[in-house]
Amino acid sequence: MSRLAEIPIRIEPQAKAGGLGGGVTAILHEIVRLLERLATVDERAAIDLRSLPMSPQDRTELQRALGEGEVLATLNAEGISKIHETRVPGVWWVEHRDQAGELIAELIEVTRVPEILASASDEIAAGARALREQITTGAAARAR
Amino acid sequence: MAHRNEDLTVGEMLRRHGISRRGFIKFCTAAASAMALPPLMGPAMAEQLRNVRRPSVVYLSFQECTGCLESLTRSFAPTIESLIFDVISLDYNDTLMAASGEAAEAARTQAMHDNFGKYVLVVDGSVPTGAGGGYCTAGGKSAEDILREAAKGAAAIVCVGTCAAFGGIPFADPNPTQAWPVTGIVGDKPIINVSGCPPIPEVITGTLLQFVSTGKVPDLDEHRRPKVFFGNTIHDRCYRRPFFDEGKFAKSFDDEGARNGWCLYELGCKGPTTYNACATLKWNGGTSFPIESGHGCLGCSEPGFWDKGSFYSALSNPAWGKAGEASPSEVLKLAGGAAVAGVAIGAASAAVSRMRQHRQEEQAVDNDPKGG
Numbered sequence: 001m002s003r004l005a006e007i008p009i010r011i012e013p014q015a016k017a018g019g020l021g022g023g024v025t026a027i028l029h030e031i032v033r034l035l036e037r038l039a040t041v042d043e044r045a046a047i048d049l050r051s052l053p054m055s056p057q058d059r060t061e062l063q064r065a066l067g068e069g070e071v072l073a074t075l076n077a078e079g080i081s082k083i084h085e086t087r088v089p090g091v092w093w094v095e096h097r098d099q100a101g102e103l104i105a106e107l108i109e110v111t112r113v114p115e116i117l118a119s120a121s122d123e124i125a126a127g128a129r130a131l132r133e134q135i136t137t138g139a140a141a142r143a144r
Numbered sequence: 145m146a147h148r149n150e151d152l153t154v155g156e157m158l159r160r161h162g163i164s165r166r167g168f169i170k171f172c173t174a175a176a177s178a179m180a181l182p183p184l185m186g187p188a189m190a191e192q193l194r195n196v197r198r199p200s201v202v203y204l205s206f207q208e209c210t211g212c213l214e215s216l217t218r219s220f221a222p223t224i225e226s227l228i229f230d231v232i233s234l235d236y237n238d239t240l241m242a243a244s245g246e247a248a249e250a251a252r253t254q255a256m257h258d259n260f261g262k263y264v265l266v267v268d269g270s271v272p273t274g275a276g277g278g279y280c281t282a283g284g285k286s287a288e289d290i291l292r293e294a295a296k297g298a299a300a301i302v303c304v305g306t307c308a309a310f311g312g313i314p315f316a317d318p319n320p321t322q323a324w325p326v327t328g329i330v331g332d333k334p335i336i337n338v339s340g341c342p343p344i345p346e347v348i349t350g351t352l353l354q355f356v357s358t359g360k361v362p363d364l365d366e367h368r369r370p371k372v373f374f375g376n377t378i379h380d381r382c383y384r385r386p387f388f389d390e391g392k393f394a395k396s397f398d399d400e401g402a403r404n405g406w407c408l409y410e411l412g413c414k415g416p417t418t419y420n421a422c423a424t425l426k427w428n429g430g431t432s433f434p435i436e437s438g439h440g441c442l443g444c445s446e447p448g449f450w451d452k453g454s455f456y457s458a459l460s461n462p463a464w465g466k467a468g469e470a471s472p473s474e475v476l477k478l479a480g481g482a483a484v485a486g487v488a489i490g491a492a493s494a495a496v497s498r499m500r501q502h503r504q505e506e507q508a509v510d511n512d513p514k515g516g
Contacts, residue, residue: 048183051177051180078163079170116169
């Protein structure tokens with residue numbers, strides 16, 4: 001046995017890992033409050049998970065509490081983002097990664113659909129122009 | 145006529161680089177998260193930025209170690225590439241730019257002339273005024289003259305690092321080069337201090353991005369630091385805080401408490417008096433921060449941190465805090481007398497700390513059942 005392997009490694013017990021402790025329940029209460037606002041006055045909101053001192057256990061506990069719903073979207077723009085609706089309708093777990101795969105933002109969005117998924121008006125108009133041009137060019141090519 | 149790059153809006157520049165609106169929203173969401181702004185600000189910031197012209201940025205390096213620039217180039221969100229190519233027009237940085245010598249100096253002069261009153265001046269390093277300015281010169285001009293000239297046309301000055309913000313290590317007693325922070329030289333411009341030795345990369349890029357997207361100086365604390373990053377102490381947001389509250393402290397770097405990840409307060413952690421975002425943003429793309437690696441905070445983003453005595457004496461030790469509570473100019477006034485006394489106190493406290501450590505080591509040996 002090498003000397004390095006002789007160094008004992010102790011796994012941290014979960015209770016001693018610091019983090020939010022009872023904070024996960026507080027986040028869930030906050031989500032309930034935000035959902036009520038969404039349902040009554042249609043107000044969107046988000047919680048930035050990276051701003052909270054969460055331990056890996058807290059994160060797992062929160063994920064378990066919210067579960068996974070029916071929608072899973074993958075966005076491929078400057079890196080992969082995963083956007084899924086949790087088991088609670090209107091609660092979306094948004095995970096943005098950069099091109100190197102590093103997590104750059106992680107949010108819980110309380111909304112009907114996250115804004116980043118919707119197409120923008122100026123892009124829709126530009127898309128229509130481009131498609132019209134494509135049809136015209138194609139027709140001209142066929143005529144030749 | 146084709147647009148020059150510097151005339152393009154951020155949105156046009158993004159399209160030119162094939163970056164989609166969604167990609168940019170994502171970039172801004174990450175930046176908003178890094179800046180601790182409300183999370184839905186990301187899309188709003190993206191929309192604002194898409195319509196503004198990329199501002200010219202002139203980055204001057206004076207008496208510094210380039211650690212701050214090393215830090216800046218490792219920013220994950222936003223990355224330095226995306227910031228330089230898409231959001232700002234970095235017109236002068238003597239380390240990063242391809243040009244050198246007279247061509248580089250001409251680029252600086254041209255950018256300052258073309259964007260007079262509008263460019264952002266970034267300063268890295270303190271400004272030595274001793275020896276007639278001879279300790280730091282470029283193109284035959286002293287750092288002080290270059291700074292004064294560049295400050296004239298700047299919309300705002302961003303001091304990157306503790307040296308530019310508070311004088312830093314060159315400013316530490318006995319300050320042999322008579323170094324000053326930027327605030328000691330320039331008094332009539334909005335100045336934003338992004339302190340740290342080095343600052344967190346995302347704090348540098350985030351501060352620039354926030355200024356560019358809003359055109360306004362953010363809310364600052366009494367040391368002119370953006371409150372979004374420097375509003376809380378390291379201790380406020382430290383994951384070891386529950387152990388502090390429970391009174392569980394590591395007594396040495398290799399004891400049971402240290403292995404259990406207990407609070408490092410008694411080992412000299414300066415987290416309770418240090419305002420910075422290390423505990424939330426962390427370093428190296430959010431990997432960890434010094435306390436997570438088992439070492440206390442040094443307090444590097446606070447004024448006079450180098451003159452406050454041992455990094456390993458607990459904050460309750462009276463030696464800590466004297467220099468730090470004074471403004472840079474007050475510290476400089478003290479430099480001839482009290483700061484020297486401070487160093488003496490620091491040396492004494494370091495000796496006490498070493499004795500204490502030594503005693504603990506002896507105790508550990510005594511307690512070792514194998515006899516030691």
